[in-house]
Amino acid sequence: MSTFVIGLSISMLLFLLAAGLTLIFGMLRIINFAHGALYMFGAYLAYQVSASSGSFWLALLVAPLGMALIGALTERWLLRPIYSMPHEFQLLITFGMILVIEEMVHVFWGLNGRNIATPVALAGGVEWLGTTFAKYRLFVIVLGAAMIVLLLLGIERSRLGLIVRACSVNPTMAASLGVKVNTVRTAVFAAGAALAGLAGAVAGPMLPIQLQMGTTIILDCFIVVILGGLGNIRGAVLGALLIGMTRAYGQQWLPEWIDILTYSVLIATLLLRPQGLFSKKERLA
Amino acid sequence: MTETADKPAAPRRLALATVDLRFTMALAVLFGGVAFTVRDDGIAYMLSLIMVWAIFAIGYDLAFGTAGILSFGHAAYFGLGAYGATWAMLRFGLPFSVGLVVAAAFGGLTGIVVALIGRRVTGLYFSLLTLMLAELVSIVMLTRLRDLSGGVDGIAGIPRPSFMAIDFFANGNFVWIVLGLFVAVILGVAVLRRSPLGQAFQGLRQNPVRLEQLGLNLGRLRLAAMGISGAVSGLSGALLASLMMYASPQLLSWKLSGDVLIMTLLGGSGTLLGPILGVAFFEVLKEVLAAYTDHWYGVLGVIFIVGTIFMPKGLAGVVLRRWRRA
Numbered sequence: 001m002s003t004f005v006i007g008l009s010i011s012m013l014l015f016l017l018a019a020g021l022t023l024i025f026g027m028l029r030i031i032n033f034a035h036g037a038l039y040m041f042g043a044y045l046a047y048q049v050s051a052s053s054g055s056f057w058l059a060l061l062v063a064p065l066g067m068a069l070i071g072a073l074t075e076r077w078l079l080r081p082i083y084s085m086p087h088e089f090q091l092l093i094t095f096g097m098i099l100v101i102e103e104m105v106h107v108f109w110g111l112n113g114r115n116i117a118t119p120v121a122l123a124g125g126v127e128w129l130g131t132t133f134a135k136y137r138l139f140v141i142v143l144g145a146a147m148i149v150l151l152l153l154g155i156e157r158s159r160l161g162l163i164v165r166a167c168s169v170n171p172t173m174a175a176s177l178g179v180k181v182n183t184v185r186t187a188v189f190a191a192g193a194a195l196a197g198l199a200g201a202v203a204g205p206m207l208p209i210q211l212q213m214g215t216t217i218i219l220d221c222f223i224v225v226i227l228g229g230l231g232n233i234r235g236a237v238l239g240a241l242l243i244g245m246t247r248a249y250g251q252q253w254l255p256e257w258i259d260i261l262t263y264s265v266l267i268a269t270l271l272l273r274p275q276g277l278f279s280k281k282e283r284l285a
Numbered sequence: 286m287t288e289t290a291d292k293p294a295a296p297r298r299l300a301l302a303t304v305d306l307r308f309t310m311a312l313a314v315l316f317g318g319v320a321f322t323v324r325d326d327g328i329a330y331m332l333s334l335i336m337v338w339a340i341f342a343i344g345y346d347l348a349f350g351t352a353g354i355l356s357f358g359h360a361a362y363f364g365l366g367a368y369g370a371t372w373a374m375l376r377f378g379l380p381f382s383v384g385l386v387v388a389a390a391f392g393g394l395t396g397i398v399v400a401l402i403g404r405r406v407t408g409l410y411f412s413l414l415t416l417m418l419a420e421l422v423s424i425v426m427l428t429r430l431r432d433l434s435g436g437v438d439g440i441a442g443i444p445r446p447s448f449m450a451i452d453f454f455a456n457g458n459f460v461w462i463v464l465g466l467f468v469a470v471i472l473g474v475a476v477l478r479r480s481p482l483g484q485a486f487q488g489l490r491q492n493p494v495r496l497e498q499l500g501l502n503l504g505r506l507r508l509a510a511m512g513i514s515g516a517v518s519g520l521s522g523a524l525l526a527s528l529m530m531y532a533s534p535q536l537l538s539w540k541l542s543g544d545v546l547i548m549t550l551l552g553g554s555g556t557l558l559g560p561i562l563g564v565a566f567f568e569v570l571k572e573v574l575a576a577y578t579d580h581w582y583g584v585l586g587v588i589f590i591v592g593t594i595f596m597p598k599g600l601a602g603v604v605l606r607r608w609r610r611a
Contacts, residue, residue: 031413078594081594082594082597085597087409088355091355092547092550092593093590093594095546095547096589096590096593099582099583099585099586099589100587102582103580103583103586104583106583219417219420223417226410226413230409260428263417263420263424264421266417267402267418267421270413271402274406
């Protein structure tokens with residue numbers, strides 16, 4: 001039972017990251033390689049804020065905002081000039097970002113791992129049906145679930161979501177109807193980056209904060225996003241649940257084989273249903 | 286037609302490929318000259334390193350710049366080439382030359398297998414597939430095949446060739462072997478590009494629909510491109526292992542696939558000169574920056590980003606454009 005909760009909390013963390021990745025892909029058709037680096041940067045920033053101010057909640061607010069700012073600047077000054085060039089070049093920019101962000105973190109915080117203390121309100125566990133659940137993990141699950149609802153409502157039901165989808169489907173038409181497509185693009189990229197920052201802050205008390213944390217988790221996120229179908233938020237939810245649970249239960253039963261199994265499932269998916277397991281038709285944003 | 290013949294002769298423009306090849310050969314002569322005149326062990330090592338990586342980048346560019354296949358998984362062909370040669374030489378006591386052939390075969394076969402697995406997916410999905418398959422290879426080698434790969438520690442003591450009592454363990458001598466293979470690969474790739482097969486590869490990048498309408502089998506062409514590109518990458522992997530006398534699963538890391546992509550693009554993809562310039566620039570810059578700062582990787586990232594935005598055709602684009610007039 002506690003494995004289930006651990007799996008669920010990993011799933012939600014993966015979802016936060018995958019949602020940002022898939023949001024950016026749906027809108028900009030860019031695979032943001034720097035997403036893992038943003039997540040790592042967000043975690044360090046959260047560490048710094050919580051260590052200086054003593055408040056985890058402030059860190060939970062500052063990290064996403066910081067990453068949103070970086071995301072917005074990146075989109076405006078690095079990606080926008082090269083939208084007209086072949087697609088690879090945009091990938092390459094985000095690839096270069098990894099190097100720069102990792103180095104910045106290295107300069108500011110060095111190579112030692114860090115840790116965020118679990119906030120007092122969420123320390124300890126809750127006992128239920130004879131099992132103890134870590135409160136923090138439950139908090140992560142609730143937060144993740146809230147973000148799922150928020151994102152789905154925001155994109156599929158709100159006016160804002162409508163505009164975002166319009167810009168993605170037909171930017172020219174959206175522009176001629178008076179939508180500032182460029183601003184929307186910047187905002188979406190910033191939102192995706194903010195989700196990475198949020199995931200970083202959330203991961204802080206749960207996982208060790210270190211330079212490699214981005215690269216280790218981003219491959220899992222790629223898997224989630226491919227399983228769910230690129231650009232598909234609902235698919236990302238299911239993909240994250242699948243991978244998170246596999247990770248948690250696999251860790252318990254077959255730790256040696258788990259990576260090989262996940263990659264095999266993924267490769268099979270790419271071959272049989274390259275559009276993703278959970279996409280009925282092309283969904284956008 | 287007669288009108289154009291009467292016009293005052295415009296400065297003759299050479300075919301880009303010709304200028305490209307001439308420059309590349311000049312560069313090879315320059316490398317040889319430096320190795321011959323500056324008899325310094327460190328310089329010889331540096332030159333070998335540049336040439337080995339250049340072979341890798343040229344092999345990578347066969348898939349990327351020529352056939353238009355964006356791969357994030359070339360570390361797998363490179364690393365498996367290195368391991369193939371290592372196993373052939375250390376486990377079976379085969380000579381160096383056979384080790385190189387085994388390496389090329391390993392790299393080529395892996396490339397073909399990847400292309401076979403991904404024959405139904407194209408574009409971005411194929412790129413992601415190459416990344417994932419390479420990661421799978423890396424993980425399998427690190428965990429399940431620890432005995433074969435040497436685990437995290439890797440395998441040390443990879444031999445260099447022995448021939449007529451020449452001491453190839455001295456970098457000053459080994460560099461000539463690398464130079465020989467370097468020139469051979471350049472000429473081979475230059476010939477390949479002009480051959481009908483090479484032209485078809487170019488078509489794969491420029492207009493696959495039209496290629497198919499002309500009756501060519503796209504799947505088979507992609508298979509061939511990945512195979513040849515993988516073989517060249519495998520060869521360079523074996524050379525690197527032999528140069529460093531060490532092989533480890535680090536050679537399979539996805540960072541390596543990223544490095545070769547960066548070098549190729551920085552230099553200019555789709556040419557012979559580009560990958561070489563990119564590699565030389567990367568390695569020399571690394572050497573220079575490392576002397577001043579530990580954070581050279583970050584500086585490299587900035588240079589890479591700026592280069593991508595302002596110099597999309599790479600260093601070779603700048604050089605070749607200027608010198609195209611004969």
